[in-house]
Amino acid sequence: MSSSDDIAVLANPRAGRGRHRGVLPAVLERLGAAGRTVRLLEAASAEDAEKVCHRAVTDGVAALVAVGGDGTVHRALQAVAGTGTGFGLVPAGTGNDFAAGTGVPSDPLSAAEAIAAALRDGRDRSLDLARVTTTQGDVRWFGAVLAAGFDAVVNERANRMVWPRGPRRYDLAIVLETARLRPRSYTLVLDGVDRSFDGVLAAIGNTSSYGGGLRICPDADPADGLLDVVVAAPLGRRELVRLKPRLRRGTHVTDPLVTSYRAREVRIDTPGIIGYADGERLAALPLVISCEPGALRLLR
Template identity: 90%
Template sequence: MSSRDDIAVLANPRAGRGRHRGLLPAVLDRLGAGGRAVRLLEASSAEEAEKACHRTVAEGVAALVAVGGDGTLHRALQAVAGTSTGFGLVPSGTGNDFAAGTGVPSDPLRAAEAIAAALRDERHHLVDLARVTTTQGDVRWFGAVLAAGFDAIVNERANRMAWPRGPRRYDLAIVLETARLRARRYELEIDGADRSFDGVLAAVGNCPSYGGGLRICPDADPADGLLNVVVAAPLGWRELARLKPRLRRGTHVTDPLVTSYRAREVRIDTPGIIGYADGERLAALPLVIGCEPGALRLLR
């Protein structure tokens, strides 16, 4: 049984291709510097990890801490969203987009020290989260960005590929899907207003970036109570190649082929697309995405 003074830790040693694996003992030491008991959650799969997070939050802990990348974050968020449990993030993945968007220190040891200090001083920062409802009525939460266009198609293709391993799999998936690039009809509602369009890109952001620093929704602010929606009109591979370098800076939104909105609630639908949020496979469209202000008590 958990104690309300405990810090429960969900750690993914494979995050960031294992480059921070040796740091975990030091991270746990930093987290426990304030005298609280620190314990690792045991799980052999992503589904077990999520269930373990739900159990420990229901039992009552001072904080749930995710050590890993946006995938680990995504699992932990399902348990802490909308609760009074404090949440800490020690970024050690390849992307860490939610950490970057919410001011979490990029160095894992500094992030752990900041969590311990926040618990000691009894302070937290309220951060917005996005709440997704599927056609089956299931609810999922995300922290950074939901992809529902070409980027989601690339993710789906890459996940079906057994070869090559690592980032090259995504590079190949981009090449293969670029050759098949075509516009789709998107049914899009922004706070009840019809904004349907023909295009190739649709992203809903609570934070500015995804994919390890691609600022797809550069105006997104996880503390303003709103979501940022970015869509793109039909693009050929030449236009896509022209816009891609601008994603790092977020300047693609000034292009006449790109449109941005701010919204409290978004409904999006197009045939054949699986939405991806925080880099994780979510559900087939249609999806309803709402901003939940202050849904997360972030320790940093």
């Protein structure tokens, strides 16, 4: 049993291809400057990680801190969402999109120091999270972006591939899926208004970026009580290639083939798509996504 003064830490030593592995002891030391006991959670799998996080929150820890990338954050968010437990983030992954979208320092040690200072001062920032309900009635939370179009198809293809390893697997998946690119008919209902469309891209953002800085929802604000929805009409392979460089700058939303919306609740469906949120495999569409204001107390 933990104390309510404890800081529970979920760390992924493989995040960012292990490049921050050696910094964890220093991160734990910086967190300890808050004057509380720092406890490293042990988990052998992603499922274990969620379980130990839920257990820590149930035990009443003062804060849960995720050290890793967006995948690690995603696991921890399932435990802290809507609970009032303080959440700290030490970015140590490849993309760190949620950290970037919420103003967390990019340097791991600076982020840890900011968390300790916030705990000492009793300071936190109230942020929105997105709540997803599946057809089975399961509930999942995400902090950054849910992909439900071509990008989700690429992720699904890459996850099925055993070769090559690393980023090249995603590069190959993009090539293979671009060759098969075809528009889909989407059912899209935003706050009860039908916005259904035919297209190749659909993203729902609480923050602005995914994929390590691709600003798919460039105007998303995680404190405005709304989700940003970006969709693209049917694009050919040439048009998709032309649009891709603009994603990093967020200027793709000015293209006449791209449409942006804001909504509190999003209902989305199309056959054959598995939604990916925070880069993690979520569930098959249809999905209902709602913005939950103040669901997260971010320590920073």
